Amino acid sequence: MADREMRAVYAQTLTALAASDPRICVVEADLARATGTGPFAKAYPDRFFNVGVAEANLVGVASGLSAAGKRPFAATFACFASRRAYDQFFLSANYAGLEVVLVGTDPGVTAAFNGGTHMPLEDLALMRVIPRLVIVEPADPVSLEAAVKLALDRGGCTYLRLQRKPAPEIYGPGEPFEFGKAKLLRPGKDVVLAALGALMVGEARKAAESLATEGIDAAVLDVFTLAPLDRAILLDLARKTGRMVTCENHRVTGGLGSAVAELLAEEGVPARLARIGAGADEFGEVGTQDWLAERFRLTAPHIAAAARRLVKGE
Secondary structure: OOOEEHHHHHHHHHHHHHOOOOOEEEEEOOOHHHHOOHHHHHHOHHHEEEOOOOHHHHHHHHHHHHHOOOEEEEEEEHHHHHHHOHHHHHHHHHHOOOOOEEEEEOOHHHHHHHOHHHOOOOHHHHHOOOOOOEEEOOOOHHHHHHHHHHHHHHOOOEEEEEOOOEEOOOOOOOOOOOOOOOEEEEOOOOEEEEEOOHHHHHHHHHHHHHHHOOOOOEEEEEOOEEEOOOHHHHHHHHHHHOEEEEEEEEEOOOOHHHHHHHHHHHHOOOOEEEEEEEOOOOOOOOOOHHHHHHHOOOOHHHHHHHHHHHHHOO
């Protein structure tokens, strides 16, 4: 099956759900073409709002729509969704107890030629400290469809971290998902590769295949939601293997690696941990996605090398 474009899946899912749910509306900050929500605007013009290049207002309008009983999905580049509109999302949506789905597109190195100013390597760290916020980063089109539906059903606020580009399907149609529940894609007894999002789950799977040729049995875990974190499976796998590599398209500080480190320390699990992600003191750069992934050490060879060092006790 050909890879499906993630932004198209997002827009198609919303458009289909809106046919039976008149509460659903879309709010854009002049990026509908980038987000792919043109089909929704065409199908439901009275439920599509373009607020222009004004991200704080994007969240304010979405919050107002939620207060009026609507279920808004507000999208912009993840750098703007987090850094620029953070206070509005924190207060007007989350603190107010409303139901806003904020979609941050082009996370991490997927920003590519938009460059360092538009490359969010810290959005997860910012969002992770907002109380009761669900943070989800789907690994494939099937889990993206599920995430959109779950966000609509749950109430409260959700931050959906969305890679716009195509991604291969990992899951079969109808695969069940739940916020706060990770998916074990591959069992393994030597080390765990815990990954978040389409880019890193894909690289973790490649790393596990490479390690298998060396006799290293690596488990692969699709974390799915950073918040709430699936504490039970992470603790179970860490206790069984004693080794874990976190893989995220983000800085190593504040996101998945930090969340897992906190969990292991708090629970007193004596597992060794390596974190794959951009360096704590690195800003984004301009380049192709493939070049940037290698530049920031997010690729399968770097994941495999980290796992290999843990297994060897180095």
